[in-house]
Amino acid sequence: MERIPILKMGPFLLVTIQVDMHDQLALTLQDDLTAKISKERSRGVLIDISALDVVDSFIGRMIANISAMARVLDAQTVVVGMQPSVAITLVELGLPLEGVHTALNVEKGMALLHRRLDEVRA
Amino acid sequence: MLREAPVSTRIPAFLKSNEKEILQDWLKEQTGAATFRADLLKEKDLREESHTFLGALQTAAQGNSIDDFGGEGWSGVKDFLSDLSRSRAQAGFTPSETATFVFSLKQPLFSMLRREMKGDAEGLVKEMWGTSVLLDKLGLFTTEAYQATREDVISRQKDELLELSTPVVELWDDVLAVPLVGTLDSARTQIVMESLLEKIVSTGASIAIIDITGVPTVDTLVAQHLLKTVAATRLMGADCIISGIRPQIAQTIVHLGVNLGEVITKATLADAFRVALQRTGWKIEKKAEERG
Numbered sequence: 037m038e039r040i041p042i043l044k045m046g047p048f049l050l051v052t053i054q055v056d057m058h059d060q061l062a063l064t065l066q067d068d069l070t071a072k073i074s075k076e077r078s079r080g081v082l083i084d085i086s087a088l089d090v091v092d093s094f095i096g097r098m099i100a101n102i103s104a105m106a107r108v109l110d111a112q113t114v115v116v117g118m119q120p121s122v123a124i125t126l127v128e129l130g131l132p133l134e135g136v137h138t139a140l141n142v143e144k145g146m147a148l149l150h151r152r153l154d155e156v157r158a
Numbered sequence: 159m160l161r162e163a164p165v166s167t168r169i170p171a172f173l174k175s176n177e178k179e180i181l182q183d184w185l186k187e188q189t190g191a192a193t194f195r196a197d198l199l200k201e202k203d204l205r206e207e208s209h210t211f212l213g214a215l216q217t218a219a220q221g222n223s224i225d226d227f228g229g230e231g232w233s234g235v236k237d238f239l240s241d242l243s244r245s246r247a248q249a250g251f252t253p254s255e256t257a258t259f260v261f262s263l264k265q266p267l268f269s270m271l272r273r274e275m276k277g278d279a280e281g282l283v284k285e286m287w288g289t290s291v292l293l294d295k296l297g298l299f300t301t302e303a304y305q306a307t308r309e310d311v312i313s314r315q316k317d318e319l320l321e322l323s324t325p326v327v328e329l330w331d332d333v334l335a336v337p338l339v340g341t342l343d344s345a346r347t348q349i350v351m352e353s354l355l356e357k358i359v360s361t362g363a364s365i366a367i368i369d370i371t372g373v374p375t376v377d378t379l380v381a382q383h384l385l386k387t388v389a390a391t392r393l394m395g396a397d398c399i400i401s402g403i404r405p406q407i408a409q410t411i412v413h414l415g416v417n418l419g420e421v422i423t424k425a426t427l428a429d430a431f432r433v434a435l436q437r438t439g440w441k442i443e444k445k446a447e448e449r450g
Contacts, residue, residue, distance in 0.1 A: 120355030123393040132389035139395035
């Protein structure tokens with residue numbers, strides 16, 4: 037079965053979505069990611085959606101859900117690399133992803149996660 | 159019944175045999191009319207146009223019924239009239255001045271019919287009715303073509319205005335600004351949003367300032383559009399500051415009960431810029447004054 041790989045980078049997890057996100061794939065990702073967060077005791081999740089150029093309300097809600105679940109497991113979520121068209125669609129759908137951190141690219145997202153982690157530790 | 163206009167079978171033949179007189183009469187009619195614009199149109203050009211039109215009309219009327227005005231046979235005349243209307247609309251003629259070109263042909267045609275059909279009252283009325291219907295249709299067609307040209311001009315100007323009024327400027331490294339001028343409707347919001355987000359991607363900016371000093375009024379709809387733009391910017395990973403909120407607009411926003419939520423708002427662009435510099439880690443210092 038098709039799966040989205042989840043990479044471990046120190047205290048963070050890195051998810052890069054490079055295929056068309058269909059509903060079953062999204063549900064599998066949700067399962068895998070929550071399992072991985074609790075297993076690795078990760079403190080942050082970075083989701084790169086720069087290759088995603090179509091979203092619907094289901095995928096939008098999925099991203100919001102994943103980030104809420106990660107927060108419950110004490111990990112911050114940063115969504116990076118959103119395409120302008122995707123951002124506009126999500127806003128028009130009324131899903132502005134409240135509470136999800138965002139960054140322009142992976143580099144900035146990583147910096148944001150490190151900053152957050154430092155804040156929590158301080 | 160006169161209502162069912164019969165095909166005026168004799169008109170083409172009359173047009174052919176009387177071409178010179180009709181043209182003469184018609185030109186006199188046009189140049190003598192109060193609507194003649196000697197400042198915009200040379201008499202030589204008018205003669206040329208009138209001559210071409212008569213020729214086209216004769217060809218079209220030869221084998222085609224007036225009832226079939228939408229058909230292929232009349233396309234020559236119609237093309238000529240559209241071109242004429244277009245050029246006159248662009249030259250600054252009014253619609254009535256443009257339509258007069260066709261309507262002024264009535265008088266010469268009627269006097270020709272009277273001359274040709276002396277004694278045949280029944281036939282004369284019939285032919286006059288047919289001619290009248292034909293010229294009315296052609297006249298209305300000129301007005302339609304004129305209007306279509308004007309509408310083209312208006313829609314082109316509207317597009318140009320949209321593009322002109324939504325620039326995204328780079329104020330500093332990582333800081334973008336969108337000075338909004340004019341009312342904000344959904345179409346413009348869409349364009350502002352798109353160009354801002356594209357610019358964020360291409361420059362990697364982390365802060366965008368939307369300046370609404372030039373927006374005359376902010377109602378609930380405009381506020382909603384602003385909030386949408388802010389939300390989309392945030393999704394891209396950049397922060398958004400709204401600046402240039404005038405006192406009256408601040409009052410309106412509160413009276414309307416619009417909730418701007420977490421959005422940072424500043425009174426002036428300068429204030430917003432200061433915040434942006436702070437966030438990006440820049441500092442501007444004034445040089446110590448030189449002492450003489």
